[in-house]
Amino acid sequence: MSSVYVLHGLKPWLIQRVSAVYIALFVIYSVFSLATAGDAGYLQWREWLLHPLNTIAVGLFTIALLLHAWVGMRDIILDYVHNTLIRMMAFTLVIVVLISSGIWSAKILLLSVVI
Amino acid sequence: MTVKRPVYLNLFKIRLPTTGIVSFAHRVSGFLLFLAIPFSIYVLDLSVTSSQGYEQGLQLLQQPVIRIILLLLVWAIVHHMLAGIRYLLLDFDIAIDKAGSNMTAWTVIVAEVCIMAVYVWGVML
Numbered sequence: 001m002s003s004v005y006v007l008h009g010l011k012p013w014l015i016q017r018v019s020a021v022y023i024a025l026f027v028i029y030s031v032f033s034l035a036t037a038g039d040a041g042y043l044q045w046r047e048w049l050l051h052p053l054n055t056i057a058v059g060l061f062t063i064a065l066l067l068h069a070w071v072g073m074r075d076i077i078l079d080y081v082h083n084t085l086i087r088m089m090a091f092t093l094v095i096v097v098l099i100s101s102g103i104w105s106a107k108i109l110l111l112s113v114v115i
Numbered sequence: 116m117t118v119k120r121p122v123y124l125n126l127f128k129i130r131l132p133t134t135g136i137v138s139f140a141h142r143v144s145g146f147l148l149f150l151a152i153p154f155s156i157y158v159l160d161l162s163v164t165s166s167q168g169y170e171q172g173l174q175l176l177q178q179p180v181i182r183i184i185l186l187l188l189v190w191a192i193v194h195h196m197l198a199g200i201r202y203l204l205l206d207f208d209i210a211i212d213k214a215g216s217n218m219t220a221w222t223v224i225v226a227e228v229c230i231m232a233v234y235v236w237g238v239m240l
Contacts, residue, residue, distance in 0.1 A: 017206065020199050027196065042162075042169040049163060069152065072145045094149075101152050105159065112163040 016071045019064040026061045046112070055109055062105045066098045137220040141198040144191035151188050186239065193230050197223045 033048065040048075048054055073094045081087040131139070161172040175181060201219050204210055210219045 024196055042166040046163060069149050073149055101156055104156050108160050108163060
């Protein structure tokens with residue numbers, strides 16, 4: 001019952017939409033920041049990233065992106081992988097890649113403040 | 116009516132409608148963007164840890180192979196976003212009929228060609 005709940009229903013659908021809206025707004029903001037950056041180099045890039053609002057925005061973006069990628073990859077696997085064992089292995093692989101990515105970017109965001 | 120089997124399907128005569136092309140490309144672009152996540156985080160890590168790493172990251176992104184991959188990824192972001200906005204409109208029952216959804220699918224294609232043209236001329240060249 002619980003495994004069925006994970007795969008169906010309103011929750012993933014809503015996660016996909018809400019994260020999509022945040023990701024789209026963040027992408028527009030990033031492109032705007034890039035376009036107005038001019039000849040900015042390493043120091044300006046760090047300064048941008050270490051501004052609390054940008055750190056929070058990037059952190060939220062990472063979370064939104066990983067959730068969005070999970071629902072999307074889950075849909076693809078459900079559509080094309082029918083063998084239960086291979087399907088579970090594919091789910092596991094995607095989850096490991098996404099969680100590892102999350103840990104890695106959390107490390108970057110938190111430690112770059114210290115260095 | 117009995118159908119003679121096997122049925123011969125000429126795949127070159129079955130044309131995926133524009134809405135179908137936009138929809139399938141949305142899936143392909145999403146998959147490509149998933150594959151790009153670890154690489155993107157690697158470049159982010161390089162770029163913030165030291166000024167040498169930042170230069171190293173810049174050089175990496177200048178590699179011809181990487182530039183082609185980046186072009187593909189920029190297309191993936193642009194298409195995924197535009198087709199995604201189209202899906203959000205469909206969720207609100209906007210352009211849900213055949214003519215309307217066909218029109219928005221074409222709008223996505225035209226808009227992404229324009230944005231990619233601006234990107235190639237403005238950023239890549």
